[in-house]
Amino acid sequence: MSLTLFFQLLANGLVVGGLLGIVALGLALIFGVMRVVNFAHGEFITLGAYATYLLVTQLGASPLFGIPLALALGGAIGWLIQAGVIARVTERPELDMLMTTYALSVVGLGAFAAGFGGDFRSYSAGPSGSLDLAGVVVGWRSLTVLLTCLVMGAATLLLVQRARVGLGLRALAQNRDAAASCGINVIASERLAFSAAVALAAAAGALVSLIGTTTPTVGHGWVLDGFVVVMLGGLGSVAGALVAAFGIGFVQSFASYLLDDSWARIIIYLLLYAAILVRPHGLLGRQEHA
Amino acid sequence: MSRAGSTAALAAVTVALGAVAAALPWLGVSSYVRTLVYYACYYMALGQAWNLISGMTGYVSFAHGALAGIGAYATVIALNAQWPVAAGLAAGAAAAGLASLVIGATSLRLRGAAFTFATLFFQELVLLIVRKLPAAGGPGGLVLQEIYPTSLPYVLMVVLAAVATIAVAALRFSRTGVRVLAIKHDETAAVAIGIDSTRLKVAIFCASAAIAGLVGSIHAIFVGSLFPDVVFAVEISLIALAVPLIGGVGTAMGPVVGALLYVGMREVFQVVAPGLHLTIVGLLILAVVLFMRDGIVGAAARAWATRRRTAVPAEGG
Amino acid sequence: MALVEARAIEKRFSGVVAVKDVDLLVAEGELLGLFGPNGAGKTTMFNIIAGAVRPTAGAVRFRGVDITAVPAFRRARMGIGRTFQVVRPFRGLTVMENLMAAVPSAAARDGRPADLAALLRGVGLEKRANDPAAALTLGMLKRLEVARALALSPQLLLLDEPLAGLSDRECADMLQFVATVRRSITIVMVEHNVHLALPICDRAVVMDAGSIIAEGTPGEIRKNPAVIRAYLGEDAA
Ligand SMILES: Nc1ncnc2c1ncn2[C@@H]1O[C@H](COP(=O)(O)OP(=O)(O)OP(=O)(O)O)[C@@H](O)[C@H]1O
Numbered sequence: 001m002s003l004t005l006f007f008q009l010l011a012n013g014l015v016v017g018g019l020l021g022i023v024a025l026g027l028a029l030i031f032g033v034m035r036v037v038n039f040a041h042g043e044f045i046t047l048g049a050y051a052t053y054l055l056v057t058q059l060g061a062s063p064l065f066g067i068p069l070a071l072a073l074g075g076a077i078g079w080l081i082q083a084g085v086i087a088r089v090t091e092r093p094e095l096d097m098l099m100t101t102y103a104l105s106v107v108g109l110g111a112f113a114a115g116f117g118g119d120f121r122s123y124s125a126g127p128s129g130s131l132d133l134a135g136v137v138v139g140w141r142s143l144t145v146l147l148t149c150l151v152m153g154a155a156t157l158l159l160v161q162r163a164r165v166g167l168g169l170r171a172l173a174q175n176r177d178a179a180a181s182c183g184i185n186v187i188a189s190e191r192l193a194f195s196a197a198v199a200l201a202a203a204a205g206a207l208v209s210l211i212g213t214t215t216p217t218v219g220h221g222w223v224l225d226g227f228v229v230v231m232l233g234g235l236g237s238v239a240g241a242l243v244a245a246f247g248i249g250f251v252q253s254f255a256s257y258l259l260d261d262s263w264a265r266i267i268i269y270l271l272l273y274a275a276i277l278v279r280p281h282g283l284l285g286r287q288e289h290a
Numbered sequence: 291m292s293r294a295g296s297t298a299a300l301a302a303v304t305v306a307l308g309a310v311a312a313a314l315p316w317l318g319v320s321s322y323v324r325t326l327v328y329y330a331c332y333y334m335a336l337g338q339a340w341n342l343i344s345g346m347t348g349y350v351s352f353a354h355g356a357l358a359g360i361g362a363y364a365t366v367i368a369l370n371a372q373w374p375v376a377a378g379l380a381a382g383a384a385a386a387g388l389a390s391l392v393i394g395a396t397s398l399r400l401r402g403a404a405f406t407f408a409t410l411f412f413q414e415l416v417l418l419i420v421r422k423l424p425a426a427g428g429p430g431g432l433v434l435q436e437i438y439p440t441s442l443p444y445v446l447m448v449v450l451a452a453v454a455t456i457a458v459a460a461l462r463f464s465r466t467g468v469r470v471l472a473i474k475h476d477e478t479a480a481v482a483i484g485i486d487s488t489r490l491k492v493a494i495f496c497a498s499a500a501i502a503g504l505v506g507s508i509h510a511i512f513v514g515s516l517f518p519d520v521v522f523a524v525e526i527s528l529i530a531l532a533v534p535l536i537g538g539v540g541t542a543m544g545p546v547v548g549a550l551l552y553v554g555m556r557e558v559f560q561v562v563a564p565g566l567h568l569t570i571v572g573l574l575i576l577a578v579v580l581f582m583r584d585g586i587v588g589a590a591a592r593a594w595a596t597r598r599r600t601a602v603p604a605e606g607g
Numbered sequence: 608m609a610l611v612e613a614r615a616i617e618k619r620f621s622g623v624v625a626v627k628d629v630d631l632l633v634a635e636g637e638l639l640g641l642f643g644p645n646g647a648g649k650t651t652m653f654n655i656i657a658g659a660v661r662p663t664a665g666a667v668r669f670r671g672v673d674i675t676a677v678p679a680f681r682r683a684r685m686g687i688g689r690t691f692q693v694v695r696p697f698r699g700l701t702v703m704e705n706l707m708a709a710v711p712s713a714a715a716r717d718g719r720p721a722d723l724a725a726l727l728r729g730v731g732l733e734k735r736a737n738d739p740a741a742a743l744t745l746g747m748l749k750r751l752e753v754a755r756a757l758a759l760s761p762q763l764l765l766l767d768e769p770l771a772g773l774s775d776r777e778c779a780d781m782l783q784f785v786a787t788v789r790r791s792i793t794i795v796m797v798e799h800n801v802h803l804a805l806p807i808c809d810r811a812v813v814m815d816a817g818s819i820i821a822e823g824t825p826g827e828i829r830k831n832p833a834v835i836r837a838y839l840g841e842d843a844a
């Protein structure tokens with residue numbers, strides 16, 4: 001493999017890693033604050049992708065406007081779903097919680113399939129051309145994706161780590177009852193967390209539509225990788241999650257080139273099994289105390 | 291004991307109904323009705339398999355469709371290699387059981403959602419791998435070379451549904467069943483009274499997978515050809531859990547009621563809203579989880595109890 | 608030989624030292640009281656003896672056998688029964704099924720349903736045998752949990768705050784029941800209500816901030832200055 005090719009694949013891996021980071025951040029936010037595993041996260045990605053696709057093809061707008069559109073749409077829908085559905089199961093047994101988000105995912109999958117059929121959809125509007133850095137060709141689209149991911153990721157982290165609302169979220173992640181007794185508005189905080197996470201997912205979807213094709217299951221694949229990132233990286237550490245996101249991004253990029261897409265996925269899923277063994281309490285093996 | 295009595299009564303009724311259903315092909319019933327009965331039994335058996343692990347232990351599986359698919363492939367490969375039917379079916383059950391050990395041995399040592407994740411990824415992984423395997427026909431799939439009379443899978447499926455239902459009922463009221471349910475209610479407390487939860491979970495999952503594998507094996511004989519994207523569609527895993535959920539999780543009657551209802555619904559929706567099948571099943575699951583946790587059987591039991599002694603007992607297992 | 612011999616036990620939870628360098632011996636047949644303010648490490652010691660939690664250092668022996676690496680379910684089968692500070696009944700199972708779940712397989716094969724009925728009578732729940740545990744009051748659940756631990760036929764019973772949340776009447780009944788059980792079983796009891804619990808103990812151990820600060824007969828413990836200080840400190844807080 002030539003060095004140029006190597007850097008090319010590295011660049012591709014960065015883009016995939018950035019997107020995965022955003023997806024995983026949303027998953028971790030929801031799990032951290034509500035102890036909910038959001039199997040429907042992928043459908044919000046798909047939502048953002050189709051929204052952008054429609055914006056571009058029906059209204060002739062630039063796909064870049066799809067990003068704020070997806071953020072707003074995702075935020076609103078996330079808010080509604082949290083209030084109408086998720087809030088009802090957060091205190092229930094795990095089985096109910098898993099079923100609920102799984103059912104939401106299925107509803108979304110079915111609706112997208114019914115509405116758009118199985119076609120691969122893409123558009124040509126938007127940033128085009130590429131940047132040639134000593135032979136490594138990086139498309140402006142890919143750069144847009146990576147930069148947007150970095151900005152959104154940094155903004156979310158700042159919000160959680162520094163802002164007052166973030167303090168509420170972190171308190172909630174530690175202990176729901178204690179947070180409530182300290183005057184933190186638990187209901188509003190949970191709604192905010194879910195809505196923000198869904199907004200991120202939808203925005204990721206807008207970006208996905210920019211660099212690839214959109215199908216009813218496009219978000220499903222992304223969210224599975226997102227789960228791998230969260231499980232490998234752990235919930236507690238941002239650094240761990242970043243390493244995992246870009247790591248998976250590189251595995252994906254290199255394995256897709258050297259073997260093919262399916263093998264890339266097979267390898268990533270096998271990595272997940274390894275993760276389950278190595279990090280039993282990583283994110284989702286909720287350790288229990290007597 | 292009245293419980294043993296009711297299990298025996300249920301077994302008797304199931305056997306009687308099963309015998310009638312199994313005899314339908316020879317009673318001059320239209321093939322449409324026979325197909326409906328077949329599919330009801332197919333969903334019932336698959337639902338019972340899911341019920342066995344997820345309904346009884348509370349560990350949710352999203353991969354029962356994939357386990358059935360493994361059974362289907364193993365059986366078709368075995369039958370195409372001229373194995374007798376019984377051996378082919380056994381191969382299906384064994385293959386799915388072995389696959390369950392691979393998932394279970396890793397993830398069932400852990401509490402919480404690790405198992406569910408393992409099944410979620412297993413569902414995807416199996417499809418990817420089967421499409422790569424030349425022995426499994428790759429993306430093009432496999433065709434069963436010998437043609438069997440439809441009455442063979444028909445009778446087998448009816449019998450399997452009946453046996454699975456009786457097995458779940460018998461387990462529910464056995465001492466082992468009580469220990470399994472203890473894990474579902476509070477695993478820490480269960481371990482503290484000497485229950486080897488890991489071993490029990492793995493064993494139950496293996497039995498559940500073997501039943502799912504058999505369902506797939508029999509269905510493979512019924513349909514005669516396997517396409518990976520169809521056999522390993524997420525939809526089948528969805529139905530496996532929707533059926534018991536609608537009927538009533540953790541009860542022997544739940545999947546029976548759920549399967550009958552689902553078959554009826556499917557017929558209606560195929561006419562009314564052909565493209566929205568997935569969405570409707572998803573919404574139905576949501577509605578049941580949010581508003582009718584113990585399903586139709588549970589709701590009916592509560593209504594019955596209310597009528598009998600005005601006092602409503604707290605929710606039961 | 609002591610029934611339980613925990614040596615040099617230390618337990619850290621990511622930074623917090625819950626228990627440090629504790630030696631705890633439980634003699635066969637005694638009723639040992641384990642006291643101490645909130646966060647002293649009492650429940651953690653129970654979890655370590657019962658196997659729910661692995662110590663970061665130290666070893667636990669039961670009847671002379673090193674059980675430090677033995678999983679919790681096997682310790683239960685070896686004869687260590689416990690209750691939980693916050694009750695953990697199997698809510699969807701009936702009262703009788705809660706006990707059935709605990710009967711060891713060997714005993715179940717021999718069939719001893721009469722024992723369970725006697726147990727239920729002992730804790731005053733015989734009338735509720737077929738009710739789901741979810742329908743019981745807290746006082747009943749506490750008694751159910753003791754009965755469930757006893758269904759194991761344990762040699763050692765660990766009671767974590769059996770009186771917490773009970774009415775005066777229920778406290779008296781529970782103490783009465785513990786007094787009956789202790790005739791045949793070794794008991795370690797954690798209790799906040801020292802006034803009620805200390806008199807029935809043979810011996811008491813007092814912990815504070817992860818360490819043992821006093822040990823002795825009930826009379827000695829009452830007069831121990833370190834104990835008085837620890838408790839006054841708690842009251843003042
Ligand atoms: N699973 C855990 N994770 C983190 N810290 C823990 C855990 N369990 C206990 N601790 C900490 O260890 C210390 C001892 O706790 P422990 O529950 O053993 O105290 P205790 O003596 O039983 O107190 P109480 O009277 O309140 O029941 C406390 O500071 C507690 O916060």
Ligand SMILES: [Mg+2]
Pocket residue numbers: 649650651692
């Ligand atoms: Mg305690």
